[in-house]
Amino acid sequence: MTKRFSNFFGFICDPVYYYSVTIFVASFAVAVIRNPWYGIGLGMLAASILPCTIIGFAIAFIIKRFAK
Numbered sequence: 001m002t003k004r005f006s007n008f009f010g011f012i013c014d015p016v017y018y019y020s021v022t023i024f025v026a027s028f029a030v031a032v033i034r035n036p037w038y039g040i041g042l043g044m045l046a047a048s049i050l051p052c053t054i055i056g057f058a059i060a061f062i063i064k065r066f067a068k
Contacts, residue, residue, distance in 0.1 A: 019049060020046050020049040020050055020053050021046075023042055023045055023046040023049065024042075024043065024046035026042055027039045027040070027041075027042035027043040027045075027046060030042055
């Protein structure tokens with residue numbers, strides 16, 4: 001039963017991390033190709049996702065730590 005909860009939070013945290021990194025990298029690409037202000041906007045979006053990523057990793061780490 002504890003293994004199932006650990007897998008569940010690992011499943012949630014992984015995509016959030018990939019979204020924030022992808023948006024951050026895309027902000028540079030958009031700034032170079034299109035308009036720098038669009039890149040700044042995407043960078044701000046990635047920065048706003050960062051705290052959610054940290055909280056998600058902290059929850060997953062705590063659950064994995066106590067699930068053993």
